[in-house]
Amino acid sequence: MQYRRLGSSDLEVSSLCLGTMTFGQQNTEAEGHAQLDAAMAAGINFIDVAEMYPVPTRAETTGDSERIVGTWLRHQARDKVIVATKVAGPARRMGWIRGGPKALDERNISKAIDGSLKRLQTDYVDLYQLHWPERNQPMFGQTFFDPTEERECTPIRAQLEALAKLVKAGKVRYVGLSNEHPWGVMQFLQLAREHDLPVVASIQNAYSLLNRVFEYGLAEVCYRENVALLPYSILGFGHLTGKYLDDPAAEGRITLFPNFGQRYNKPNVLAAVTEYAALARAHGMTPTAMAVAFVKSRWFVGSTIVGATSIEQLQENIGAADITVTDELLGAIDTVHARYTNPAP
């Protein structure tokens, strides 16, 4: 396992991060703990969770992923584990989170962190991320900015001031963004510098062979501003393993929760997956291994988030991180990408 500093923070994170959003839904507490133990044994020191997990989000289960991480975390040496969690942005259909998160204002952010710390059974989180922006912008598979959707929202400076209070109180060490765009990242950075507020260390966005949108505008921003990408859904919700090509009814998130994977119900996803799977096999590796290794090899990636519903899956994903993506393979990947550019943006 390799370790690197996350953006401008002092966090030395492993090159893989364990995603936990299946804990409490597809995975029991015991299974979650087994995954955490296996990840730590492999050298992973970085865990990602969120107040709204597990997914698909439901009133009955929200917070359970943090609870499961918490019952494990209390038995660990706290300073050996880097814990990232997130405060949910506004969402009308999640009325059960703080009465329906309406704003990323001080009241909501401070209530959210206190809930997360309690469930995680810890005094602080290492990285606190805004799960998605409050302002109007395209997200979770939307591709167009729509000015007619503009609405009042908490100024970014006020969001940063709320985060600064958490840092000052020792509840949060560093802050990060998620599902953000270049304008948002630059605003957060500039306002932080102008007003001596926390500088974001990372951005957690979707990035995979099916979605390389990050490479357009955000890669430049992150390079010039020392912000690290924490790529999520690197297997396209499981599509890039190729299992749904082999058997469209294979048990997994896509067949268990058909309404959840809409981002991947787009033209060309299956055609792209078919080509990537064939390419991987022609290079003597599984489709999963190629998909993980590709993401991990990108220069802008701080730590690659791997998610699994079994120890076998987790071991395959961890093993893939050792694979070298040769220039020849990268060229072949880019050829497929040129034919099927970002089918699941």
Ligand SMILES: NC(=O)c1ccc[n+]([C@@H]2O[C@H](COP(=O)([O-])OP(=O)(O)OC[C@H]3O[C@@H](n4cnc5c(N)ncnc54)[C@H](OP(=O)(O)O)[C@@H]3O)[C@@H](O)[C@H]2O)c1
């Ligand atoms: N910030 C955000 O908005 C956001 C959004 C999504 C995720 N995330 C973070 O990123 C983490 C990972 O996201 P994700 O779960 O969407 O990632 P993903 O890598 O696209 O999908 C992971 C899923 O694929 C299947 N899988 C994984 N490895 C496999 C293997 N070797 N063989 C066959 N199937 C395999 C498993 O589901 P099945 O067994 O059900 O097929 C697993 O749960 C989450 O836990 C969370 O921490 C963040």
